[in-house]
Amino acid sequence: MSVRQSFSRVGILPRDLKDLTRGQALWNASVPVVSVVPLLQHREGDPAACLVAPGDVVREGMIIGRAAGPEGAHVHSPVPGTVRELREVFLPDGRRSPAVVIELGGEFDRLGKSVRKYPWENHSQKDLLGIIADKGVVGMESAVPTHLKYTIPKNRRVDLFILNCSECEPYLTANHRLMLEKAPQIVEGARIVAKILDPRRILIAVDKSRKDALDALGQAAKAAEFGAEIATVGSWFPQGDEKQMIRTLTGLEVPSGGEALDVGAVVSNVGTVFAVYEAVALLKPVIEKALTVAGGAIRNPGNLKVRIGTPLTDLVEECGGFVEMPEKIVIGGPMTGSAIFDLSTPVTKNTTGVLFLTSREIRNSRRTNCLRCGRCVEACPMGLDPTNLFKLIDHGAYGEAFGQGLKDCRECGCCAYVCPARIPLVQGLRVGKAVSLERGGAA
Amino acid sequence: MAKSYLLSSSPHVFENIDVRRLMLNVILALLPAAAYGVYLFGVPAAVLILTSVASCVILELLFRRLTGARDNYRDLSAVVTGLLLALVLPPSTPPWMVVLGALASIVVAKEFFGGLGHNPFNPALIGRAILLMSFPAAITTWHRPFEALTDAATTATPLNIIKLGGTMADVAAGMGLSSPSQVYLGLFLGNRAGCIGESSILLILVGAAYLVITGTIGLSVPLSLLASTAGLSALLGMDPLFGLLSGGVVFGAFFMATDYVTTPLPTAGKIVFGVGAGVILVLIRRFGGFPEGVTYGILVMNAFTPFLNDLISRKYGFVKGGAK
Numbered sequence: 106m107s108v109r110q111s112f113s114r115v116g117i118l119p120r121d122l123k124d125l126t127r128g129q130a131l132w133n134a135s136v137p138v139v140s141v142v143p144l145l146q147h148r149e150g151d152p153a154a155c156l157v158a159p160g161d162v163v164r165e166g167m168i169i170g171r172a173a174g175p176e177g178a179h180v181h182s183p184v185p186g187t188v189r190e191l192r193e194v195f196l197p198d199g200r201r202s203p204a205v206v207i208e209l210g211g212e213f214d215r216l217g218k219s220v221r222k223y224p225w226e227n228h229s230q231k232d233l234l235g236i237i238a239d240k241g242v243v244g245m246e247s248a249v250p251t252h253l254k255y256t257i258p259k260n261r262r263v264d265l266f267i268l269n270c271s272e273c274e275p276y277l278t279a280n281h282r283l284m285l286e287k288a289p290q291i292v293e294g295a296r297i298v299a300k301i302l303d304p305r306r307i308l309i310a311v312d313k314s315r316k317d318a319l320d321a322l323g324q325a326a327k328a329a330e331f332g333a334e335i336a337t338v339g340s341w342f343p344q345g346d347e348k349q350m351i352r353t354l355t356g357l358e359v360p361s362g363g364e365a366l367d368v369g370a371v372v373s374n375v376g377t378v379f380a381v382y383e384a385v386a387l388l389k390p391v392i393e394k395a396l397t398v399a400g401g402a403i404r405n406p407g408n409l410k411v412r413i414g415t416p417l418t419d420l421v422e423e424c425g426g427f428v429e430m431p432e433k434i435v436i437g438g439p440m441t442g443s444a445i446f447d448l449s450t451p452v453t454k455n456t457t458g459v460l461f462l463t464s465r466e467i468r469n470s471r472r473t474n475c476l477r478c479g480r481c482v483e484a485c486p487m488g489l490d491p492t493n494l495f496k497l498i499d500h501g502a503y504g505e506a507f508g509q510g511l512k513d514c515r516e517c518g519c520c521a522y523v524c525p526a527r528i529p530l531v532q533g534l535r536v537g538k539a540v541s542l543e544r545g546g547a548a
Numbered sequence: 549m550a551k552s553y554l555l556s557s558s559p560h561v562f563e564n565i566d567v568r569r570l571m572l573n574v575i576l577a578l579l580p581a582a583a584y585g586v587y588l589f590g591v592p593a594a595v596l597i598l599t600s601v602a603s604c605v606i607l608e609l610l611f612r613r614l615t616g617a618r619d620n621y622r623d624l625s626a627v628v629t630g631l632l633l634a635l636v637l638p639p640s641t642p643p644w645m646v647v648l649g650a651l652a653s654i655v656v657a658k659e660f661f662g663g664l665g666h667n668p669f670n671p672a673l674i675g676r677a678i679l680l681m682s683f684p685a686a687i688t689t690w691h692r693p694f695e696a697l698t699d700a701a702t703t704a705t706p707l708n709i710i711k712l713g714g715t716m717a718d719v720a721a722g723m724g725l726s727s728p729s730q731v732y733l734g735l736f737l738g739n740r741a742g743c744i745g746e747s748s749i750l751l752i753l754v755g756a757a758y759l760v761i762t763g764t765i766g767l768s769v770p771l772s773l774l775a776s777t778a779g780l781s782a783l784l785g786m787d788p789l790f791g792l793l794s795g796g797v798v799f800g801a802f803f804m805a806t807d808y809v810t811t812p813l814p815t816a817g818k819i820v821f822g823v824g825a826g827v828i829l830v831l832i833r834r835f836g837g838f839p840e841g842v843t844y845g846i847l848v849m850n851a852f853t854p855f856l857n858d859l860i861s862r863k864y865g866f867v868k869g870g871a872k
Contacts, residue, residue, distance in 0.1 A: 119561070294845035332572065348864065361865035433554040439561040446555055458559070467554070468562050473623060476567060479813035488863040490813065510863050518559035525565045526665075533556040 108323075108335050112313065113339035116486040119275050121441070125399050127247055129407035131286055134218070134423045138209050140184050140414030141451040142169065142193055145202035146241075148248040150176035152202050161188045165214045166390050169205050172238075176249040178240040180452075181390035183412040185211040197290050197436035197443040197450060199350045202402045204451070207414070215389065223341060227387045230301045233385060240384035242393045245376030248325050248455040254371070264369030266304040267354060268295050268378055270311045270318065270381040274438025280375050282408045284311075286319035288325035294382030296331055302371055305371055307333040308354055314340050341486075342519040343439060347506045348374045357492035361513050376457070391454050391506045398424045400430035400461035411452050418448045419466075420459055431461035440518045473526045481520035487513050491520035491530045498537035507541040514538060567664075570808075571624035573752035573764040575605075577755035578631050578803065584751050585744035587695040593744045597634040599643045599680035603650035604630030612661045625664045629653050632672035635745025636796060636843070637679070640689055640697045649675040660699070669850045670810045673843050680843070690741040692724075703741045705730070706794040711839035720785060735793035746796040768815050770801040772822030776809035777801075779829040798827065810850040817856030825849045 145152035153170030163169060163182040170180030186209045194204040203529040219256040225233065238252035257263055268291075272280040280289040283292060299307055307327070311319045319335060326333050337345050337351055341393040348359050351371055357368040364370030365372055373381075376395065392413055399406040411420065417434070421427065435442040436450065437457055452459075497506035511534060586594045608626040608754060617806040620626070634652050637646060653675030661667045680687045690708070695701040704712070705720045716728035721742050725731060734740065740749025748750075759765045778788035779799050792798065805811060805825055812821050832841025 117563075279654055281812075339594070340872055352864070358865050361863070432552065433556075433560060435558075435560050437558075440559045442558055442560065444553070444555045444558075445561065459820065460558060467560060468564065469554075470562075470566055473567050475665060476570070476808045477811075477813060478808040480568070482813045482860065483815075486864070488858050488859075488861055492813070493857070513863060513865055516558075522559050522561065522565050523565075525563075525567050525570055527562065527566065529557070535557060 110337050111337040115344050117342055117484050118308045120344050121275045123278050125406045126397050131282045131395055131408045131410055134411045135410040136184055137415040137419045140207045141204050142414035143202040143204045144170040144180050145180040146454045147243050147250050150174045153177055153180045157188045159188050159190050178243045181241055181392050183392040183414050184209050186241035198447055216297050220385055223388050233301050235386050242380045242384050243454050244360055246374050246455055258326055261366055263302045263304040263371050265301050266307045266453040267372040270375040273342045273345040274440055276399045277397045277438050279395045279408045284397050285321050287322035290382045291379050292325040292331050293310045294330050294378040297385050309333050309335045310338050312340050313337040348367045396456050397458040399496050401466050402427050402429050403462040404428050415452045424431055433462045435460040469529050475526055480523040484519040484523045493534045495530050498533050503541040506537055511538055558684045558715050565863045568621045570630050570764055574628050577758045578756050580751040580754050584748045592697050593639045596646055600634035601627055601630035604654050607650055607654045611655050615644035629671045633675045636676050636743050637697040638690055639735045639744050640691055649679045652678040662851055665809055670804055670807050673847050677843050692741055705742050707839040746799040749793055749798050752799050765806040768818035769822040771806045772819045773801040773805050773826045776823040776826030777830055780827055795840045796842045805846050812853050816859040820856050821849050
């Protein structure tokens, strides 16, 4: 099998710290005694409408939240048990969501049972999309409902489907483990996606430092006679960003303000494609998630398969407790993840990792004047001038900043990562972007 | 809850680098050239360097205290300025004069504009330029290495000799060499009259290599500056290699023209900056009143920096002829 190599520079080369967990095979975390299942687990729109009431008995995989609008996704019960209460919780990203609190009890319908493969091959594209929607599949990083992403307008055509296996955030290795342990299933997921999208080309993009994953996927693709090309990409951050991935692999750039489909591309994360496999080939709703637990404060970092709705306290226990109190707890990767304040926060469909960081890892230090060293300009994968945008925003010139590329900022955080003066560049840009969008783009 | 966790917007990790570390790198990189200057010109050179550094640090502290600004000495930027200022002065500069130079560098060129990061011109070069204008005789008096800094030991720099119509043989004689062919190696090693830190190209390059390897500076400015100096020198019928090895161009290229604050951010801007500084310094050498033009070449280009900052490379998603 031929392997294309594309190593053009993207952003930064961070300390990746993946060795902590790279060798840790996925293990099944204990099923939580009490699950807290948020009904808002998709990116935009209203929470799913709650279908259960306190006292109701639910079964594993039963639908408990119905998508409230076209932008929504269904939510399923991750465990069998009894609904204790409905509660409002904070999501990792700071939004509030109603949540169903389920106390474990009764028999599992799936766990420990053998499952028969569902013969999906003869289904139409529409049926497959229906199954994906039914099973509540969303982007395992983006939380965009997958059936929406794969619904291609009539006048469009997919040239290229990219299976994005880059996992460029430091610390995170759960997708890497998934590729090693579930390569045939991932390839089958990609075949399902290919059937839906009917792309001219399929590219599987893997980080060049992950030779083992590359081989596993290559063999699985060969065994399934799946006509995908395999490409290796550099270990840059944010190589896994959709726009960067498209440029690296094709040389095309998504126009400013546009989307991947404008250049005929659809990019899906390996975790999402695995969820598509489970949804379609096993008829299994999204009730668990492979994620990495890492950071200097946790005793046994590793990769876990965790039920959605598991509170972080359970994960701490699962991983041997703390060696020291963490200074900061992050859901997601350290570059773009969210800091949280409460260990009762539950795992959601797009939780890629949970990091318990010590003060040494955070390396907080005092902010000083901008040195104008230009590191942020060099680091910006979008070719923006972060220090200048930051200054404009600081002076309230939102409209001008917006015109100078603020709207194209992907908020990857490279600028703030490299800044020797510790200026909160991306943080300022994030606020500036939100304010300018609120004011309608200009003003 | 007993413990509250730190909350902040991402990113949550940072590169292991800060302003102090960068400044420390520059200081370390300057040490070989400084030590060699002391070796060549003796105790007075050491006194000058220490005076310059001390007055820069103290003046910065005093000024910031006076204006109610936060103390800044921990970032070591004043030490860098003091070191740079001393290294581009002749060894015979009286210490009181260097205190004035430090005043011009730190207070006038830097703190008046708001301190580190806000100064439009390179502070050390402003210090030198003001001294050069105020005390033209003292700042252009040069001494032979390894001799007491008396009037009897004064001499001309190699650039001066050429400027005044001398030949390479005269330069060789001035450097105590027997034949003109040894001049290049002599200049490279640095045994010549000149500023304290500018003479040994070898040691300057050692320091510069350290800065490049540690990622402290990039090569866009120095290389474009050196290339345009050599190129224009050749075009104007001057010896390009001699032009590079004599005077302060290599020192200026790696230590003055790479100052973060006063040089452009984008690579294209950096290249224009370097080329422009090279052109101006050669024009001054060839047609101006001074034998050397590095100071003014860089200072003039400092003024262009805000414009050169606009030469940012193309943004993602703005393909010619593409949508929008």
